[in-house]
Amino acid sequence: MCLIVTVILLGFSIQNLIAENWFVGISQLIISLGFVLLLINNIRHAKAMKSGVTCDKGCSVTNWFGDLFKKKEK
Numbered sequence: 001m002c003l004i005v006t007v008i009l010l011g012f013s014i015q016n017l018i019a020e021n022w023f024v025g026i027s028q029l030i031i032s033l034g035f036v037l038l039l040i041n042n043i044r045h046a047k048a049m050k051s052g053v054t055c056d057k058g059c060s061v062t063n064w065f066g067d068l069f070k071k072k073e074k
Contacts, residue, residue, distance in 0.1 A: 002042065006035040038069075 009032035016025030048054060 002035055002039045006032050006039060009035065 009028050013025050013028035013032055016028060019025075
């Protein structure tokens with residue numbers, strides 16, 4: 001799902017930048033880059049879980065971004 005949204009928003013962003021809709025194009029580009037970071041985070045966590053280790057140091061680049069969308073524990 002994350003990959004699909006990334007590709008679609010990136011395509012829309014490129015189309016809007018070509019059409020000189022700067023604000024919309026740059027906004028969509030920033031959103032698609034955010035989804036790329038989430039996708040990288042998911043891939044790193046999946047690889048770490050598969051190998052049986054924790055992903056503390058390897059995923060530190062995207063942890064701050066992933067922490068923004070954590071579920072609240074009750």
